[in-house]
Amino acid sequence: MEDAKLTVRAVERALDILLCFRETTDLSLTEIAARVDLHKSTVHRLLASLEGKGFVIRNAATERYKLGFRIFELSANMSQSNDPEVLLLPEMEKLRDLIGETVSLYVRDGLERVRVQAVQSNQPIRRYAPVGARLPLYVGASSKVLVAFAESNIEAHVLQAADWPAWLDRQAYAQQLHETRELGFATSIEEREPGAAAIAAPIFNHAHKLVAAIAVSGPANRLTAEKMREHAPQVVEFASRMGAMLM
Template structure:
């Protein structure tokens, strides 16, 4: 019984920390609403997380933000295992070559997460916040992650209870087949107005997809023709990334 209580408390504490993927600062009331927990429970967990350094409470606003302990943990991520760290030099090279924002996405359930980004140096550019979550139904990176997944994984993606009614699954599957054949995906204002993107898969040494490498920018600059010119550069970068992966 004690073990179950401990696990439940850990789950609740982690749920609280995950709330900060939605906003940099949150009040007790906001966290209670987001986690669907009563305020007294949230208050006790917040006190523990604050004491351990995972959260910081602003005495003036009474809002919480992530503490320095989080950043301490992140500094110990293994460069040999974490694609976000391992692939950063290649992403910077690609950005410098094509002068657009370069992002790296991984799949997490029904969503993709931007785990790394290198912004363009141009005045008008695609701003890419790290940690952003997006649905797998739309977008070049989403379709690359789905297209090169196993059929069983594709079935899970299509079973998303939050699948948008505006996206026809039959047409979506046809797009995945074409993407797998061509080796890349493009999108023009598909997920975000004014933005276009092209994405290619990054495989491990066993040929399993581990991430989607994307180039994004304003539609006026990253046109369909320009995306076709970018594809070879992105594929070459992805191939170099594959060689960097462990056997």
């Protein structure tokens, strides 16, 4: 039994190492060890195993690691028949071309939102949206959508979260969720980062279950409150069309 626990723990640690590459392309042994909070000798052994199986590649000259081709082999065999990030990409590109700003697709994972797809704006000054980024649910247009239209217990969990920021009023946030449900969309201006604004709408499948949030984001001086009100019907319409494509 003890050996089984050690084996499972080793697998968990190896997966934690792979997850270090969500937001960067290459890391050193020291950087990985710091991120997973393990001794370098332990990380070195796990990296050697991952390298042997092709999941990571070590650059002998720089002593830095990056994801190996085995990862791409696995991702190529993922079912894409009804994956929103694949199926909805053409519609996201159309919405980007219509409004001219970056379009992102978010899903809720616990008490966070994850950007699973993005189509970058073609404008010289734009808001870059990296796929895979994890963000809190208590701020931002897409967060409001993912909470407002989720099961009723999700809102309670978010409002009661232990890491709720002291600067954010819970009642004010709850009121924003109510307004989001009333309007059918949400907006944000410089809520998460200075100079950025966004508008988001919910995507429901055929069973009227919330699947994701579609968001249009850009510089606040270009995506003003007035502009977002103008674009709201378009974003809601595209969200409805995307939902009709999902099972």
